[in-house]
Amino acid sequence: MESFELVILGGGFAGMCAAVEAGESGASVLLLEKESELGGSTVLSSGYMAFAGTDMQEKKGIEDSTQSLVNDLIEVGGRVNKKELIDSYGEHQLKTYHWLVDHGIEFRTLQAVSGHSVPRGHTIDPHQGIQSLYKVVKELPNVMIRFNAPAKRLLKNDMGRIGQVLYEANGKEQIVAATKGVLIASGGFAKSEELLKLFAPQLNGALRISGEGSHGDGLQMAWEHGAWVPDLPYLSGTYGFHPSANSVVKSQGLAFYKGGIIVNQLGVRFIDESLSYKVLGNAALRQPEGISYQIWDQTVMEKAVADDPLYDFDLLKRRRLLYQVDTIDELADCIDVPVKVLEHTITTYNSGIQSGTEPEFGRKSLTHNYGKPTPIEKAPFYAFESTVAMLATYAGIAVNTKGQVLNPYDEPISGLYAAGEVTGGFHGAGYVTGSSLGKCAVFGRLAVLDALKKETKV
Template sequence: MKKNLFGRTGKRFMALGLTAMLTVSLFAGCTKKTVPSNSQSGAEPTTGVVTTEEGKYTAGTYTATVTGMHEMTVTVTVSETEILDIKVDHQETPGVGEPAVESIPAEILDIQGLGVDTVSGATLTSNGILEGVKECLKQAGLSDEEIENLAKIKKAVEEEEDQELTADVVVIGAGGAGMAAAVTASQAGKKVIVIEKTGKMGGNTILSGGALNAVDEGSETALANKDSVENHFNQTFEGGDKEGDSVLVHSLVENAWSGVEWLKSLGMEFNDGVFTVTGGMWPRAHKPVEPEGTGFFKTYQEYLNTHSEITMVYNTTAKEFVVENGVVTGVVCTGKTGNTITVKASNGVVLATGGFGQNIEMRIKYNDITKKWPTLDESIPSTNTSGITGDGIIMAEAIGANLVQMGNIQLLPLGDPKTGSLSGNIEHAVESRIFVNLEGNRFVNEGGRRDEMTLALFEQPETKMYIVMDSDTYKEGNELNNFGESIADLVAAGRALKADTLEELAALMGVPAKNLLETVENYNRYCKGGDAEGQTDEFGRILFTDTDGVNNGINNGPFYAALRVPTVHHTMGGVQINEQAQVMDTNGNVIPGLFAAGEVTGGIHGSNRLGGNALTDTVVFGRIAGTSASEFTK
């Protein structure tokens, strides 16, 4: 079974929580309370004065609709003197938002206050829940000042003792690449410790659409689509403007299908057939049965449940590598309560901490080098989980690792206007939809490169666009998008628009009906091979036909639309590796004992990453890193 190194402190924290609840309760009839706030490591708890009065709530049940990664409904029940219950109706991603849904309401009820820390890696969900509770308490009669007072109530935290741990292989990061490395090392007979700064495995992979590019060369599907490993290589290499390391690109595409077979051998299920993910350039993406990236981690968790060789250490942040005689032998970390945890490896250390999509300072710094994007400041959201802040890249650079192509930062034109996430995206595949601006006109090849699509979006009014499609993939209205959301729920929440006619849809979108009708008419003509003079798509689009051969254009109502904005999606730059996933230093030499995989690495995808190649990257190079780390000897 999976081990939890910190279970021994659970009872102590529970006792502290109960004590805190009794000590700081605002509602016992007193007019003044002295409340301990969170202490810093090694410091005495400070105190804050909170004033209140008995009977401050209007007893009842209140609801508020808020947005985390998805829309949530928060329901709070109060008596005149205390918060009795908090429920969150949500569609948050299991393993990312779900831990916040479980822990934050419980802690609020425990301390009867709002001084609750956000859950690492689930900031959007955490803040959404807190905002929902605040809104409900305002409905129950609290003033803004009283809400601020509740936010001063925090649970006391006791720092744990320092620890030293050892394993054969140490993996830093429990995302897609890290878990692929950990399972591979376990299969090689090694004891593994995985360090993860959040409370769950998942990383960015669990928030993805789940698409994984791989060519089963010689299969009926590949033959029907006229696809091959060589075609995958050419599109990946040329799609990144030939900036990627061709050796690494070959490793990526040549090992992609064996990665799918490996996942299947672990029990992961995929839908039949392939499709073209946005920016994927060709129908070769395999879609897991489970929504988003949850299928990967259900699979990895099932492995953990039956293999004791892997120990997960959560809520622990890696800070610096241990280097002895020029060899990386471990990592120094900070635990949840501020204690130091040193983890040593008998064999190798795998770095798999992801990119820096949520580090605005790093985004601006490296975008200033290429000046590819008009801006990457805080006005541009990100699809990434909040924990993706470049920690591993900074750690590796500190010991001399070579950083390559850091200015290669990928944006998608598919961000949710409020959160930047990919949730709420109504498309199923490139072939089934078009993009139109706020004037109702197409403006780009929707089957082209991701950077070209997003740069074109920056030039549109208000930097916004609508995805427009018909009902071909939503025949009943209860079908799910690639993120497990039903189109009916998205329409009900106002995140998607639905109309029986294009004229009605244009009115809902606020675009000129004449323009939208002409746009769809022209697009439908291109779907059929062009007009009478043989004119083809004005933007160069060639992907019109679904993989099942059906191509009806956009003409079967009801019709759907959803608003989208640019969002930072992937950072292609990072630490340089070779084909064995060994990290290279600035002199072109291998750093002994250190291996890396996933988005923390650079030089594979070049200036633009093909859609569907990121998850392939995590599996292929995660497995390579796990194997290399297992075989390394000092």
């Protein structure tokens, strides 16, 4: 039987950060990836990472702090997320940012995004991020990656500790030993209709956009050994996708965070657009046919950010996904909503924004506590048909600040660790943009350091 100190299940961002950390610590590592390439759902993400106090913020004159980031994570999470996980993220986030930079991750732009009180959405190209980590791994002789090698079961050793993994390679089942621990970094279950029907029937109408391997394998393997799952009731979709979006072409735009509004097929608003796009997604799915429209004007259009996966409105225009007209009457005709209703909706909104007391839903900002909304009044006007997608599940097995998987009594399951999308307890009832990839990096490394009993340096 082969033996490694650490066996990692999954080659997304969490698994690759863990592999680099373990490899550079001198441990023998085997990473099992069920697909034929690395990346998982990471490469379908918007590429935002949530960090506070960075040099990028400093260059733009943005004042930020770890405590402000922590406060936003807890507030947007509805205060049902585990505070110790949030505090640990805050403690280690800035060092993790520098670690990523030191390992070739290129941070491109800084944007104001969902759930933050200041601009702290640091963007990366997810493909470049994964490939940079892979480049490091290929230089480490003590780290091995096997593709097309799905893990099937976790096995206990003679000491009652999770110490072996049953997996499949070349059509045959094999067992590998893990002397220091097994790290589950296998992603979520957004592609498992069986699990989604069990735990998120309210999302039946959402598009399915995620990594092809996202079937909940790691979740089920951990369940078998008593892992607790704390936050499945908070599963939500992600708002802002065009109905034609799929895993190949992820057509998404969030113009409402730059000042647009959202209306349903009746032409009326139904929520404060500054809220987390998870909350927006829940509300949008309850609208007729689960379809709504983002409406904005030229003032918002001029805030577009080229090559940004959320704010490149010109790209949506080039893909012919936008309606562009000179009057609100024409816009209502394009999206087939009552003209008088849409005119009243926009007039009421504009009046409220100008007076500082938006009457319907109390909108005061562009996103969370940041930015000032502007009236929708400068032609041309735009509309973007939008719906909700299951991009990732953002809920899963319980872990502590060391990445140890916990049973229902908050006791660690010996030898078992988890990081990334497969874990629960961090996001709570909402979602802060950039915290998913952020927690992948932070807790992927923390789990490795505990498994190898290394001094925490993250």
